[in-house]
Amino acid sequence: MQAPIEYYLVLSAVLFAIGVAGVVIRRDVIVILMSIELMLNAVNLTFIAFSRFMGSVEGQVIVFFVMTVAAAEAVVGLAIVISVFRFRQTLDPRDMQLLKW
Amino acid sequence: MSDPFFPVLVLFAFAAVVVLALLFIAQTVGPKRMTAVKADPFESGNPPQGDARIRFPVHFYLVAMLFLIFDLEVVFLYPWAVSFRRLGVFGLVEMGIFLLIVVIGFIYAWKKGALDLD
Amino acid sequence: MAADYVALLPAAQMLVAAIVVLVLDLFTPADEKGVLVWTSLAGLALSAWVALRFRGAEGAFGNTLLLDGFAVFFILVFAVVAALTILMSVQYVRESGIREGEFYVLILLSAVGMIIMASANDLILFFIGLETMSIAVYVLAGMWRSRAESAESAMKYFLIGAFATGFFLYGIALIYGATGSTHLDRIAEALGGPQAALLLTAGVFLVLVGLAFKVAAAPFHFWVPDVYDGAPTPVTAFMAVAVKAAAFAGWARIFLHQWEPLRDEWTPAVKALAILTMTLGNVLAVTQSSVKRMLAYSSIAHAGYLMIALVAGGEVGAQALLFYVVSYAAMTLGAFAVVAALKADDREGAAYADFAGLGYRKPFLAMAMSLFMLSLAGFPPLAGFTGKFYLFRAAVAAGHTDLAVIGVLNSLVSVFYYLRVILMMYMQEGGVEAKSFRGAPYLYAAVGFTAVATVYLGILPTGALYASLGAIASLR
Numbered sequence: 257m258q259a260p261i262e263y264y265l266v267l268s269a270v271l272f273a274i275g276v277a278g279v280v281i282r283r284d285v286i287v288i289l290m291s292i293e294l295m296l297n298a299v300n301l302t303f304i305a306f307s308r309f310m311g312s313v314e315g316q317v318i319v320f321f322v323m324t325v326a327a328a329e330a331v332v333g334l335a336i337v338i339s340v341f342r343f344r345q346t347l348d349p350r351d352m353q354l355l356k357w
Numbered sequence: 358m359s360d361p362f363f364p365v366l367v368l369f370a371f372a373a374v375v376v377l378a379l380l381f382i383a384q385t386v387g388p389k390r391m392t393a394v395k396a397d398p399f400e401s402g403n404p405p406q407g408d409a410r411i412r413f414p415v416h417f418y419l420v421a422m423l424f425l426i427f428d429l430e431v432v433f434l435y436p437w438a439v440s441f442r443r444l445g446v447f448g449l450v451e452m453g454i455f456l457l458i459v460v461i462g463f464i465y466a467w468k469k470g471a472l473d474l475d
Numbered sequence: 476m477a478a479d480y481v482a483l484l485p486a487a488q489m490l491v492a493a494i495v496v497l498v499l500d501l502f503t504p505a506d507e508k509g510v511l512v513w514t515s516l517a518g519l520a521l522s523a524w525v526a527l528r529f530r531g532a533e534g535a536f537g538n539t540l541l542l543d544g545f546a547v548f549f550i551l552v553f554a555v556v557a558a559l560t561i562l563m564s565v566q567y568v569r570e571s572g573i574r575e576g577e578f579y580v581l582i583l584l585s586a587v588g589m590i591i592m593a594s595a596n597d598l599i600l601f602f603i604g605l606e607t608m609s610i611a612v613y614v615l616a617g618m619w620r621s622r623a624e625s626a627e628s629a630m631k632y633f634l635i636g637a638f639a640t641g642f643f644l645y646g647i648a649l650i651y652g653a654t655g656s657t658h659l660d661r662i663a664e665a666l667g668g669p670q671a672a673l674l675l676t677a678g679v680f681l682v683l684v685g686l687a688f689k690v691a692a693a694p695f696h697f698w699v700p701d702v703y704d705g706a707p708t709p710v711t712a713f714m715a716v717a718v719k720a721a722a723f724a725g726w727a728r729i730f731l732h733q734w735e736p737l738r739d740e741w742t743p744a745v746k747a748l749a750i751l752t753m754t755l756g757n758v759l760a761v762t763q764s765s766v767k768r769m770l771a772y773s774s775i776a777h778a779g780y781l782m783i784a785l786v787a788g789g790e791v792g793a794q795a796l797l798f799y800v801v802s803y804a805a806m807t808l809g810a811f812a813v814v815a816a817l818k819a820d821d822r823e824g825a826a827y828a829d830f831a832g833l834g835y836r837k838p839f840l841a842m843a844m845s846l847f848m849l850s851l852a853g854f855p856p857l858a859g860f861t862g863k864f865y866l867f868r869a870a871v872a873a874g875h876t877d878l879a880v881i882g883v884l885n886s887l888v889s890v891f892y893y894l895r896v897i898l899m900m901y902m903q904e905g906g907v908e909a910k911s912f913r914g915a916p917y918l919y920a921a922v923g924f925t926a927v928a929t930v931y932l933g934i935l936p937t938g939a940l941y942a943s944l945g946a947i948a949s950l951r
Contacts, residue, residue: 265652272641272645275641276641279634279638285630285634288634289637292634292637292638292640292641295638295641295645296640296641296644298645299641299644299645299647299648302645302648302649302652303648303651306648306651306652310652310655312655314651314656314657315651317436318599318651318657320432320433320436321599321602321603322644323429323432324429324430324432324433325602325603325606325640327425327426327428327429328426328429328606328610329606329610329633329637329640330425331422331425331426332610332613332614332633333613333633333634333637334418334421334422335418335422335614336613336614336617336626336629336630336633337630338415338418339617339620339626339629340623340626340627340629340630342626343623343626343627344623458490458494461494461497461498464498464501465497465498465501468501469501
């Protein structure tokens with residue numbers, strides 16, 4: 257027996273919402289980065305679910321690309337975090353006041 | 358109850374009840390005596406040494422980032438390997454170009470000294 | 476099989492150019508980096524030539540990557556903008572200790588992404604182009620490593636950009652679920668048939684939000700002033716012009732062309748965005764004390780003007796959009812180039828006070844800056860005026876007279892803060908003596924070129940208008 261597609265869609269929507277909430281609420285750049293990754297993985301789940309239920313492989317191929325893009329983003333993000341950390345010993349975006357936010 | 362998942366639900370409920378009950382009993386009945394030894398961080402039974410929050414060289418981040426990138430590029434080799442026979446020479450050339458670009462990235466990192474571990 | 480790949484050539488050639496510069500950089504001694512500039516420029520020129528040479532080639536990968544007139548038009552815009560950005564960066568980069576080789580490589584790489592965005596006929600391919608461009612630009616924003624503002628700017632840009640990416644991608648996933656494909660042609664076919672309407676609408680709006688972040692449309696604009704202010708000035712120019720142009724290219728191809736049947740659903744939203752963006756951009760620009768920040772808000776306002784064309788739609792609207800993208804590129808690049816020229820040793824000379832007396836110290840720069848300011852404010856006979864004329868005319872023709880009126884009112888507000896710069900330059904004495912670069916031939920070439928283009932597009936717009944029309948007509 258197979259769970260209906262709605263289950264997957266609701267699950268991924270909830271995951272996506274948790275990711276968005278994480279970006280908006282959390283105050284640590286690393287956690288924000290993790291939340292963004294969560295958003296992207298929620299999207300991956302959506303693609304996989306649709307791909308499986310429509311019997312097309314397109315969605316699964318897309319997931320490969322999304323994963324690579326997410327990794328590249330994470331790497332660039334970490335590099336930027338390190339270069340910010342050199343100037344101030346905190347990762348709280350509220351402390352980044354050089355430019356008026 | 359015709360739903361085949363009903364037993365699973367019962368199992369979940371049972372597990373949840375047991376866990377909550379155990380936590381509750383430990384919390385209320387158990388004695389609490391905090392000693393200096395108990396408060397120490399656990400390092401496999403040895404007396405703890407130093408602080409866990411030391412700063413380690415930024416180089417570790419660099420290696421981690423390089424690993425992340427090169428690790429994920431390999432993902433594309435799997436689908437290619439699976440359909441290698443059908444793609445034939447075309448696929449081989451395509452993959453060659455892809456790997457060439459990855460290798461240029463590797464050479465760049467190497468030449469810039471990102472791989473020197475000292 | 477070979478014909479399948481022709482449409483990929485401009486992007487591939489740009490990628491090769493980036494790799495060549497990257498490897499060349501490893502083997503050039505520090506005092507001979509000039510060769511990198513010329514290699515990059517040659518790569519850009521070659522890409523533009525390849526695009527022109529193979530215009531109208533068969534689409535690659537089952538028509539997911541096209542090289543129609545529309546794509547070629549934008550490839551030329553990107554190549555010229557990237558070339559001008561490199562020209563205005565040469566001295567700037569050397570003076571601020573930015574790594575020269577990597578800087579040019581990243582500009583070329585983001586141009587690769589932009590080319591893919593303009594040519595993509597598939598949402599996933601568009602997404603990959605978008606990310607290639609964005610990731611390169613995140614790094615560019617943080618390239619001035621000895622300056623904390625630059626790192627902060629990169630961080631903010633990255634967080635907002637990655638966040639927007641999530642929305643954009645989720646939208647694609649929902650559209651894929653509703654129509655069974657990410658190929659824009661397939662989606663357009665599916666639009667006619669029965670479909671999961673709710674999924675599709677949600678997907679379209681998420682894609683809209685993702686793009687709105689990229690072009691900095693209000694209320695998704697809050698990051699712009701900080702990011703533009705902190706990034707090195709040539710990078711700011713590149714972000715304000717090329718990134719925006721690429722996003723509008725996608726907007727035109729996806730929304731104006733392929734999703735024409737869904738017009739009634741997205742037009743009200745875009746119209747509201749346009750009004751909000753213009754008004755907020757212009758009003759907030761008035762209150763700024765730094766020319767660079769003012770230009771950041773001005774770029775928000777201009778994104779609003781460009782969105783008028785999206786609302787107007789049709790051939791006239793699309794033509795106005797493309798023409799305005801070119802005019803906007805010329806005048807905004809020029810204005811940022813002048814700001815870049817005022818950089819003092821370790822500090823941007825971007826405050827209004829830095830412009831005081833510029834008319835006497837640097838007559839050429841001041842003249843050019845006045846030209847750009849007048850054009851941005853929309854005075855005839857400059858590019859900004861002609862562009863706005865066609866925009867507003869398209870809006871009126873499409874029955875959106877209210878938008879045109881709001882646009883004109885906004886232009887009137889903008890006159891105030893643009894003229895303030897000119898007043899500073901000619902009416903105020905002295906000011907701080909900024910140590911501008913002596914003999915910055917590349918930078919002056921960029922300023923001169925954009926100034927000529929601003930005047931030319933204003934007086935003789937016919938050529939560019941025909942090119943825009945041809946580009947639109949090539950969208951089947």
